[in-house]
Amino acid sequence: MIKNEIMTADGCGIGTVSSTPKKPLKKRKWKSVQWLCFGLALIPIISFAIFNGVPVVLSFISMFTNMENNDLTTMEWNAFQNFVEVFRDERFWNAWKTTFWLATAQIVTLVIALIISVLLDQKVKGAKIMQVLFFIPYICSSVAVAIMWQWVFSKDFGILNSIFGTNIDWLNDSQHPSRLIWCVYITIVWSAPAYGIVMFKAALKNVNPSLYEAAELDGANAFQKFLHVTLPGIKSVTLFLLLASITNGLAVFDAVTVLAPISWTGVAGPGDAGLTINYYIYIKGVQQSEMEYASVMSWALFLVTFVISFFVIRARNKAAED
C-alpha cells in the first residue's frame, strides 16, 4: 500500500508513471520550489549517512581486521581473531555483569518515578514546588552529581560514615570492590527518576477522568483503580520510558568514570569494579587505540540493546492483543 502511494503521489517510481500514460495528472512537472524541498529533505538523511552511517560501517569492517593505531590504511584481515579474543576476555564478561547490575537501577528508577508522580497527582499542597524540585537532578550533569556523591561517600569526612560512626572506604577498597558499584547505583537512582516523574506526571493528566468515575461506580478501591485505570492509561509512556531506560542503562558511562577513574594500568576502580561495557570500549578503543577490539564490543552492546528492546516491544504487543 505504501509502495503504491509513493509511486502515484510522488512520481518517484518513474516506471509506473510511464506505464500508465492514460493518466496525465501524474506526469506533472515539479516546480523549482519543490526541488528545493526535495534537496532540503535530503539534509537529515545525508548528514546521518556521513556522521553515523560511515563510522558504523567502518567499525563493522574493522571487526574483522588488525590495525595499527586505528589507522584504516593499515587494515589487515585477521580471520575473526578479534572475536575470539573478546569472547575469551574475562574483563569483557565482568564488564557485562557490572553493566547488567547497574542497568537494574533503571528499573528501580522507573518504579520510584511512577510512585512519586502518582503521589504528586493526589492534589497535595505544595505539589508545584515539589515538582520543580524533583526535576532538578535531570539538569545536573552526571559528573557534578557523581562528585557530590563522592563527597557523601568519602571515607574520612563523608556524611555517611559520620552518621553511622563507621570508617568504611566505600570508593576505593580493593578488598570490597562491590561497594563502589553500590555508590554508582545510588548515584543513578538519585538522579534518573527526574525525567520519569515529569513524563508520568504529564501522562497521568491525560487519563480520562470519567474512567475513574466509572470504576468507582463499580465499587473499585483505590488500588484497583490504580491497577485497572491508571496503569492502562499510561502504558504508552511506560513503554517509552522502559525502552529509553534499557538503552541508557546498558550505556552507563559518565558516573563510573568519575567514581572509578582509570589507573595508569588501565584498571577501572578497585579490582576493576567500575568497568562497564561502554567504559571498556572507551579504554580499549580510545585510550589504548585498539578500535577493532572496541568495535566487537560495540556491536555486542548494540545487539544486546536491540534484542532486549525487541522482546519488550513484542511482549507489549502480545499483551495488547489479549
Added chain:
Amino acid sequence: MKSKSLTLSAFDIKSENKNKGGVRVRIGRLLVYAILIIYSLWLLMPFFVILVTSFTSNAEYAEATGYIWWPKNFSFEGYERLFSDDPYMIGGIPSLLRGFFNTMWITLLPLFSSLFMSLLVAYCYSKYNFPCKNLLFMITVTLMFVPTGAFSFVSYMFYQNIGWTEGYAAWLPMIVPGLFAGAGTVFFLRPYLEGINKEIIEAAQIDGMGFWQIFFAIIIPLSKPALIAQFIFGFVGGYNNYSGALLYLNDQIESMWTLQLSLQKLIAYLSTSASGDYAFRCATALLAMLPLIIVYLFCQKFFIEGISFGGGKE
C-alpha cells in the same frame, strides 16, 4: 485542559465515601505527604552536604574527625581559591569559566543551526509536495529509530582518520555533526507544523509571499513553543555533555576544554592533593551546576513543558 478541575486520581479523598472511615483516608493522606517529604529531603541532601562543605575552611577539616555539619566560621576560601589556585588557569581566567564559554558556543552554534534546518525540512514536509516525499520521510523516520548510541565511541576512529582529533580540529566532531537537521527533530516538528492553518499560508501565497518569506514571517513565529521545547532539550544535553568532551578534548590543550571536562579534570587534580581541599572541590561542583539551575528556576515552566512535550507525543 478543561478536565483539569475534574481530574480524579486513584487515591483521591473526594472519591472516597465519607462514611467509609475518615481515619483511613487521613492516614493515607499523611503517608502521601510523608513519602513526598522524605523524597524531597533525599534529593536535597547531597546539595546541602556540598553547600555546607564549600563554606568550611581547610583549617577546620584539619582538626575534624568526621563530616562538619555546620562550620564554626563561614569561609569563602573554596570559592576564592577557584580564582587563584586553579592549576589549569590561563591568563587569570579560571578553567571553569573558560570551559563555560566553550560549552556555550559549542552547544549553541549547532543547536541554532540544526533547529533552523530541522524546521525548514519539517516545513517542506508539512506544506509542500515534492519528489519522493513519502519515501524520504520513511527513510527519515527509520533513521530516527536506529540506536546509534552504542557506536558513539567507535565513531572516534572515523574522526581520527580524517584528522579531526588533533589540535583545534578536535572541536569539529563536537560541532559539525550537530549542525544539520536531525531526523528526530524533523519528525517531532512536522505534526506541529501540520497543525498550522493552511488558510493562513494560502492567503500569504495570494499576497505574493514566497517560500522563504512564508517561512520567516509565518512559520518561525508560529512554531515558537515547539522550538523552545526542542531548544531546552538540546541545551541541557549540550551543557551536560561529558562523554563527547572526554572523547575528543581529553588530550587537547586546556583552552579547548568544555565545562564538564574542566570540572572533571579539576576534581581529578584535587583528589590527588594531600591537603584535602574539600571546600575547593565542593565549590567547584556547585558552581558548575549553578548556571543551569538558575536558568531552570526562572524558566521552570518551559523546562517541564518542553521535556514532557517531546515524550507526550509518543
